[in-house]
Amino acid sequence: MKINHQKEIKLWIILVAILLSVTSAFSQPLWETMKNEKDVLKLSVWFRAQDVDQYLANKDGLNSAISWCKKYGITKVYLEAYGRGLYANRETLLNSKERFLNEGFEVASGATTEYGPDEFDIFHCYTHKRHQEELQRISEYAASLFDEVILDDWYFTNCECADCIHARGDQSWSKYYTDLMLKMSEERVLKPARAVNPNVKMIIKYPQWNDEYHTRGYDVVRESKVFDGIWVGTEGRQFDYEKSEGYEIGYNAYFNMRWLANFGSIGGAWFDTGRARTKIPTYLEQARHTILGEGDEVxxxxxxxxxxxxxKIEALSEELPGLIKLANLVQGKPIKGVQLLKPGNSDSFEETWVCSFLGELGIPFVPVSDVDEEAMAVVFPVQSLKDPGFIRKFQHVADRGTPILVTDGLAKRMTANPAYLNNVNVKTLPVKGSPKALLNMTREEIKTYRDHLLAPFGMKFDAPARVELYLFGENMFVVENINDEAVDVTLELPKVSTVNKALILPESGSSAEVSLSGKTVKMTISAHTLVAVGVK
Structure with a gap:
């Protein structure tokens, strides 16, 4: 019986090896396609420190990982040196790095500065010297092994221990946290990492929760300048009106990409499976919003x-050819539309995530961090008050006859300048302290504000909430319906003779009827579907 059992084990090993080789052979076309298209769109995967030790420590696990990556078109891997309290084994990291490189992959690293799942708040106290020293050790370890390291978005602090309270003094928490984390970045991350490896590229990854960055120590204005690059969190979830945060709605990913580009060079974005909270359509929308935001690596x-x-990964691999087409359509084309102001490190007061919900009203936005006094149309949420010269700039923009939309949260804080709000070019949007309630506006209510803002462009868009409009260059627009049902929408243009349906995503199982009547483009778009339309 023992001999037979051993024979069975050998037979299974042989069968697994054959299956892996067959899978690899049949998956080569997608992998080769992604390698050829890497300057347009690159697909990568992150191995947590736990993944490194669990899956890459032996030959079979490493072989399986390589085959899996090739099957799904992944051409770059990130081998996390540290995460969640674990330093990945040095030998395993080096062996895996060498093997992936030999197989034709690009290889980089990262670190997730979380001490452990049960000690969240303790580790995020960078007032304590021992935590500062641990941060330095993590940075040195990763830099000693790799030339590219991404600092995951657990690199923040929200500690309010007695030592932090004492060190803060009379400063606001935001001021204390951002000053502290800038110091940590310079003294405990960048300086020691570069001392160990002068060639290392250290990258900071910002989370998707942009309205809370400064309240947890992220300073997008100053930190973006000292790091070698920026990465962006573009995770999304099924939006549950009663439970979900605003940063989980689809448009937030696009806004995050475009807004953070005001502060530095964006290397790419990442998202996760979302487990049960992200169904396949929303999982794919994460990728689409990332690419619409001009992300060229995921x-x-x-x-x-x-x-x-x-x-989910099967659905993504099926959509990759279409995502490459989308990237080719939008990359390098300037975005046009209404400027949406959000200065860096700005307080959102009662309007947290308002920018993300505004994007779901079918208004084509250009996210900005500074007031452009020559803008064709502008939306000023309450975050605008961060700009010390805002009132003067507001008056100048209004006096030029520029259509302006202000949120009521901003309006009530401009009581010292009521005449500005009475300008015929200014309308006030009733957010009423509940940004997500914008999703409940009727299409007629939305149209009133949208028409006001789009008037200088000679456009009118008619659609319900959760239908997004993007303008690229002079001759293309994209409409994405993230609703669970099909929608009928129209876009009136100032000049048009023909329209061309350039792309539908997903390419199978969805529909988008596009027709032209005079100057109006009529569309019927199925649920969770994107359509790109060329215009002449």
Missing amino acids: ILWCYGGHLEATP
């Missing part, structure tokens, strides 16, 4: 998580 977080989400 990191899948993470390898272990995606092994348990085969239907």
Whole structure:
């Protein structure tokens, strides 16, 4: 019986090896396609430190990981040196790095500065010297092994221990946190990492929760300048009106990409499986919003998580050819539309995530961090008050006859200048302290504000909430319907003779009827569908 059992084990090993080789052979076309298209769109995957030690420590696990990556068109891997209290084994990291490089992959690293799942608040106290020293050790370890390191978005602090309270003094928490984390970045991350490896490129990854950056120590204005690059979180979830945060709605990913580009060079974005909270359509919308935001590299977080989400990665691999087409359509084209102001490190008061919800009203936005006094149309949310010269700039923009939309949260804080709000060019949007309630506006209510803003462009767009409009260059627009049902929409243009349906995503199982009547483009778009339309 023992001999037979051993024979069975050998037979299974042989069968697994054959299956892996067959899978690899049949998946080569997608991998080769992605390698050829890497300057347009690159797909990467993140191996957590735990993934490194669990899956890459032996030959079989490493072989499986390589085959899996090739099957799904992944051409770059990030081998996390540290994460969640674990330093990945140095030998495993080096062996895996060498093997992936030999197989034709690009290889980089990262670090997730979380001490452990049960000590969240303790580790995020950078007032304590021992935590500062641990941060330095993490940075040195990663830089000693790799030339490119991304600092994951657990690199923040929200500690309010007695030592932090004492060190803060009379400063606001935001001021204390941002000054502290800038100092940590310079003294405990960048300086020691570069001392260990002068060639290392250290990148900061910002989370998707942009309205809370400064309240947890992220200073997009100053930190973006000292790091070698920026990465962006573009995770999305099924939006539950009663439970979800605003940063989980689809448009937030696009806004995050475009807004953060005001502060530095964007390397790419990443999203995760979302587990049960992200169904396949929303999972794919994460990728579309990332590419609409001109992201040319997407990191899948993470390898272990995606092994348990085969239907999602299968759907993504099926959509990759279409995503490449989308990237080719939008990359390098300037975005046009209404400027949406959000200065860096600005307080959102009662209007947290308002920018993300505004994008779901079908208004084509250009996210900006500074007031452009020559803008064709502008939306000023309450965050605008961060600009010390805002009132003067507001008056100048209004006096030029520029259509302006202000949120009521901003309006009530401009009581010292009521005449500005009475300008015929200014309308006030009733957010009423509940930004997500904008999703409940009727299409007629939305149209009133949208028509006001689009008038200088000679455009009118008619659509319900959760239908997004993007303008690229002079001759293309994109409409994405993130509703669970089909919608009928129209876009009136100042001049048009023909329209061309350039792309539909997903390319199978969806529909988008596009027709032209005079100057009006009529569209019927299925649920969770994107359509790109060329115009002449």
